[in-house]
Amino acid sequence: MNKCTLALAVAVGVLSQQAYAEGQADAKGFIEGATSTLGLRNYYINTDNRSGKPAQSLNSEWGQGFDLRFNSGYTQGTVGFGLDVIALEGIRLDTGGGSNGATKTSAGGTVFPTEATGTKNGVKAVNDFGSVGLTGKVRVSQTELKIGTLLPNNPVVKYNDGRLLPQTFTGGELKSNEIKDLTLTLGQLEKAKGRNSSNDEDLSIAGANASSNYSQGTPGRFSNKFQYAGADYKITKDLVASYYYGELKDFYSQNFLGLVHNWAIGPGVLKSDLRYYRSRDDGANGSDKNFFTTGYYGGGVTKGKVDNDLYSYLGLYSIEGHTFGAGYQYTKGDSDFPWLNQGDGSSNSTITDMQIQKFARAGERTWQARYAYDFAKVGVPGLTAGIIYLHGDNIQNAAGNQSEWERDISVSYVIPEGTFKNLGFAWKNAMWRTSTTVASSDQDENRLIVSYTIPLL
Secondary structure, eight states: OOHHHHHHHHHHHHHTHHHHHHHGGGOOOTTTTOEEEEEEEEEEEEEEEOTTSSSOEEEEEEEEEEEEEEEOOOOSSSSEEEEEEEEEEEEEEEOGGGOSSOOTTSSSOSSSOEESSSSTTSOEEOSEEEEEEEEEEEEETTEEEEEEEEOOEETTEEOOOSSSSOOEEEEEEEEEOOSTTEEEEEEEEEEEEOTTOSSEEOBOOTTTSHHHHGGGTOOOOOBSOEEEEEEEEEEETTEEEEEEEEEETTTEEEEEEEEEEEEEETTEEEEEEEEEEEEEEOGGGGTOGGGOEEBOOSTTOOEESOEEEEEEEEEEEEETTEEEEEEEEEEESSBOOOOOOOSSOOBOOSTTOOSSOOOOOTTOEEEEEEEEEEGGGGTOTTEEEEEEEEEEEEEOOTTSOEEEEEEEEEEEEEOOSSTTTTOEEEEEEEEEEEOSOOSSOSEEEEEEEEEEEEEOO
C-alpha cells in the first residue's frame, strides 16, 4: 500500500482519538468476534461455440470448489487489529473428454488452469488448483484499513465470481464511515489472481493482455498499480449519489458518476439506476501500440488508445414478487469500454455485464428488458426465476455497423430452513448471437450449480 494511504489512516486517528475510542467499545475481541464459513460449490458449464457453421466446438468442464473463510474480530482498544483468511481449492471432476476450451494461446480452460501435455491442442486441464490469501486489517472507530487479499466491488473495479472459485486481488483498501450518510473509499491494487488460476498476475486491459497479443507473437503488457477513490453519499433515504475515480498506470483513467433512487409508486417501488463513465488514455497507452486497447479507429484500425464515454439507465419496478425492468446504454468514442481484464475472465459494473457478453463495444447502443419473480409470494420461499434480453447495435466495425443480442434465463432454489438450510441449486442458460467478426461468434451456454454454505463459527 502506498505511503499516502497509510498517512491518511494515521492522521484520522490523531485528529479524532476520543471519538475513535468510543467507536471501539463494541469490539468483542480477535477470537470472540470471529466468524468462519465453508462454502461448497459444485459447478458444471457447457459452452457451444456455434459460429454459424455446421461444425460446432463444444467446451465443457465440471468441478468441485471449496471456499473456506475465517474473518477475525477486532482486538479491543482505541485501535483494533484483525486478520481475515480465504482458502480456495478446486478439484476437477470431468473435462468432457478434453473439451475444456483450452488452447495453446489461452490463459487457461473455462474453469481450470491448463498444463502443457495431453490433448490434441497440446494442453490439458490440471487435476486441482488452489490458493490461500491473508488480509490484515486495522479499525479505528468507523474507519477500516485492509491490506492483503481483497474482493473489491465498486463502480471502477469488481471481482469476478462466475466460475468455480472467485477472482481475488492483492492490495490495500481504506474505507471510512465517520461522517453520517457518507462512505469514503481509497485503494490500490497491484496483482490479480484469476478465477482459473493459482498465480498472482499484473494488471491489464483488453487488447494489451497476453491473450490478446499472443496471436501476433507479442507478449502482453501489464501494470502493477491500479489506484481508486470514491464517495457514496445518501442524500435522502431514497437517493444515493456516487463518484469514483480509477487509474490503471500506463493504460487508462476513469471517472464515474452515479445516482440510485427508489420511488414508491402505488403498491410497488421503482428503482432508477443512472450511470456515467468517462475513460481516457494514461501513460504508454497514449502512444505505444503494445499498450493499445480494442475498438474501432477508422480505416480498418481495431486497436488504439482508450477513448470512451458510457451512459446508461436501468429502471426496475418491483411489486408483489414481480420485478419488471428496462434499460438503455450507449457508448461514444473510438475504443471499447475499458476495465481491469487480464484475459482470463473478468467483470465490470455496467448494467450490461451478462453471462456471456458485456455489450460495451465502441459506438454500441444497447436496450434491455428483464423480468424476475420471487415465488415466496405464492408459498415457495427460496425459489426465484428471471429472464433478460439485450440487443446492441451500431457497433463500429470495418465492415459497417454491426449488432448482437443475448438472452439469459436463470432459475434458482435455496432451501430456507431445516437441516439443509442454505443448500442451493441453480440453472443458468444463455444464448448469444452476433454479426460481428469476433473470434468466437454465436454461443449457447448452460451452467448447473449446486452450492452449500456451512457456518463453522
